[in-house]
Amino acid sequence: MSLLHIQRVSKRFGGLAALTDVSYSVERGEILGLIGPNGAGKTTLFNVVNGFYPPTKGDVFFKGEKISHLQPYQICKRGVGRTFQVVRPLQRMTVLDNVIASAFLRAKDKAEAERIALDIVEFTGLYEDRSLVSKGLPLGKRKKLEIARALATQPEMLLLDESFAGLNPSEQNELIDIIRRVKTKGITIMIIEHHMKVIMSLSDRVVVLNYGEKIAEGTSQEIGNNPLVIEAYLGEAERASN
Amino acid sequence: MKKLMPLIVFLVLCFLPLIGLSSYVMHILVLVIMWSIIGMAWNLLGGYCGQVSFGHAAFFGMGAYSSGLLYHHLGISAWWGLLVSVPVLAITSLVIGFICLRLRGAYFALATLALGEVLRVTAENLVKFTQGDLGILIKQRTWVEKTWYFYVILLLAAGSFFLIKKVMKSKLGYYFVAIREDQDAANSLGINTTLYKTIALCLSGILTGIAGAFYMNYMGYIDPTTVFPLYDISIVTVMVVMVGGVATYSGPVIGALIMVFLAEVIRSMPRIGAAHQTLFGILLIFIIIFLPNGIVGDFRKITGRFKPRGALK
Numbered sequence: 001m002s003l004l005h006i007q008r009v010s011k012r013f014g015g016l017a018a019l020t021d022v023s024y025s026v027e028r029g030e031i032l033g034l035i036g037p038n039g040a041g042k043t044t045l046f047n048v049v050n051g052f053y054p055p056t057k058g059d060v061f062f063k064g065e066k067i068s069h070l071q072p073y074q075i076c077k078r079g080v081g082r083t084f085q086v087v088r089p090l091q092r093m094t095v096l097d098n099v100i101a102s103a104f105l106r107a108k109d110k111a112e113a114e115r116i117a118l119d120i121v122e123f124t125g126l127y128e129d130r131s132l133v134s135k136g137l138p139l140g141k142r143k144k145l146e147i148a149r150a151l152a153t154q155p156e157m158l159l160l161d162e163s164f165a166g167l168n169p170s171e172q173n174e175l176i177d178i179i180r181r182v183k184t185k186g187i188t189i190m191i192i193e194h195h196m197k198v199i200m201s202l203s204d205r206v207v208v209l210n211y212g213e214k215i216a217e218g219t220s221q222e223i224g225n226n227p228l229v230i231e232a233y234l235g236e237a238e239r240a241s242n
Numbered sequence: 243m244k245k246l247m248p249l250i251v252f253l254v255l256c257f258l259p260l261i262g263l264s265s266y267v268m269h270i271l272v273l274v275i276m277w278s279i280i281g282m283a284w285n286l287l288g289g290y291c292g293q294v295s296f297g298h299a300a301f302f303g304m305g306a307y308s309s310g311l312l313y314h315h316l317g318i319s320a321w322w323g324l325l326v327s328v329p330v331l332a333i334t335s336l337v338i339g340f341i342c343l344r345l346r347g348a349y350f351a352l353a354t355l356a357l358g359e360v361l362r363v364t365a366e367n368l369v370k371f372t373q374g375d376l377g378i379l380i381k382q383r384t385w386v387e388k389t390w391y392f393y394v395i396l397l398l399a400a401g402s403f404f405l406i407k408k409v410m411k412s413k414l415g416y417y418f419v420a421i422r423e424d425q426d427a428a429n430s431l432g433i434n435t436t437l438y439k440t441i442a443l444c445l446s447g448i449l450t451g452i453a454g455a456f457y458m459n460y461m462g463y464i465d466p467t468t469v470f471p472l473y474d475i476s477i478v479t480v481m482v483v484m485v486g487g488v489a490t491y492s493g494p495v496i497g498a499l500i501m502v503f504l505a506e507v508i509r510s511m512p513r514i515g516a517a518h519q520t521l522f523g524i525l526l527i528f529i530i531i532f533l534p535n536g537i538v539g540d541f542r543k544i545t546g547r548f549k550p551r552g553a554l555k
Contacts, residue, residue: 050430051430052426052429052430071429071434072429072430073430073431073433073435074434076430076431076432077432081430084430088424088427089423089427090420090423090427090428091423091424092419092423093420093423097416097419100416101416101419101428101433102431102432104416104417105431105432105433110411110412110413113413113416150431152431153431
């Protein structure tokens with residue numbers, strides 16, 4: 001049984017079909033890349049999986065249990081953590097407090113929450129910055145904080161929404177390393193990303209959306225050679241450079 | 243030192259009545275402490291949890307009336323109101339929360355404002371139950387002296403201060419602040435935002451209600467326009483916290499001190515006295531522009547002003 005199963009999900013906003021009949025599964029332990037041009041419906045799909053929007057049609061199953069129509073906090077409790085494309089740290093809290101707030105989901109008391117949070121802050125390379133107020137953090141660290149917060153809820157599956165956007169190459173490499181280490185912890189990852197290099201090097205499989213429909217699914221190799229994908233997204237030049 | 247400050251203040255206040263202050267000064271002190279409780283209660287919901295209410299008169303009035311009605315209908319001591327107002331306010335808060343907490347930001351503020359007014363009009367018109375504009379009078383107040391009232395409200399305030407500190411250090415506190423900072427993010431981090439906002443509202447409502455119940459016992463007379471008013475309670479509550487310092491422990495206490503004294507001073511001034519609401523409004527504008535974090539929150543800014551420029555410490 002796959003960890004996450006998206007079954008014929010459609011989402012309409014009035015007359016606009018943001019997602020049409022999208023189906024695929026995410027297997028336990030893999031990193032699945034979700035790509036597509038701007039406006040393809042990637043973030044909308046995350047919002048459906050995460051519970052911000054109920055799907056207009058179709059269902060989402062997590063560990064065989066239907067989670068569509070649950071609230072985001074209930075879905076998080078069942079083991080799905082997410083980050084936001086536009087980083088949303090709890091601004092007037094310190095880095096550590098941000099993570100502690102999330103850790104309380106599974107922690108019995110404050111001491112345990114703090115322990116979990118310190119572990120994760122260390123894991124994501126934010127230990128030095130733990131007592132800074134997150135408002136003043138540079139983007140790279142805020143992106144890490146997003147991941148740290150999501151990890152503190154101790155998810156089985158992590159949804160990463162463009163965690164790499166706006167990062168410089170060295171920050172990108174650090175983040176790739178963090179995500180690889182998250183994977184070795186046994187956490188399944190679904191990641192939206194525009195950086196092809198990142199997607200191709202991280203993902204075990206890739207799903208491509210275009211105009212709200214799934215146009216391809218396969219290993220990064222297969223996706224890179226799929227003419228439909230190249231036409232919709234990668235472009236001839238990009239392919240040549242690979 | 244900073245940690246011991248609340249204890250020191252508490253002890254000093256404990257001994258204050260022993261030096262034989264006049265009845266008027268004691269009255270002002272009682273009001274300051276009562277407003278501190280209301281401010282602390284508002285701060286829990288508005289400052290820490292980010293749900294700004296313009297209707298705290300609703301809770302204050304409900305507390306005062308639950309105390310007054312006990313006395314009026316059942317003939318028992320109005321002091322029972324301190325206890326009875328807890329479940330009454332819990333239920334009131336749940337109802338208000340159910341209606342208002344689905345709204346966010348300014349819409350929540352407006353809804354609470356409306357509810358406060360609704361309760362005032364209701365209290366005015368349920369004449370058989372509340373005596374309407376006639377109000378409720380306690381024929382014989384418990385003590386003539388202010389001293390014991392002072393100690394009662396001081397204990398209540400110390401209890402509220404301690405409770406809020408405890409709450410803010412716990413999971414609840416983290417969740418409240420998380421909700422204030424970003425509700426959607428909090429939601430996706432597994433925080434049931436509706437539940438925790440309701441808890442904040444209940445705690446805030448109960449504390450305000452207890453202050454209301456005390457007010458009934460202390461003043462001995464209430465009517466809808468004294469315990470449910472928009473300006474004199476709801477807005478002043480917001481001001482107490484804004485002036486003192488939003489989301490600080492001591493802010494509401496400092497704010498209450500300033501606001502009560504200011505109200506007394508302005509009211510006793512000839513001619514200007516009637517315009518105290520106008521002056522409060524102007525003060526609020528100044529505070530928002532120059533000290534957006536209140537006196538406690540912007541304390542460094544204030545002291546920095548008076549230091550000579552460029553001086554080394």
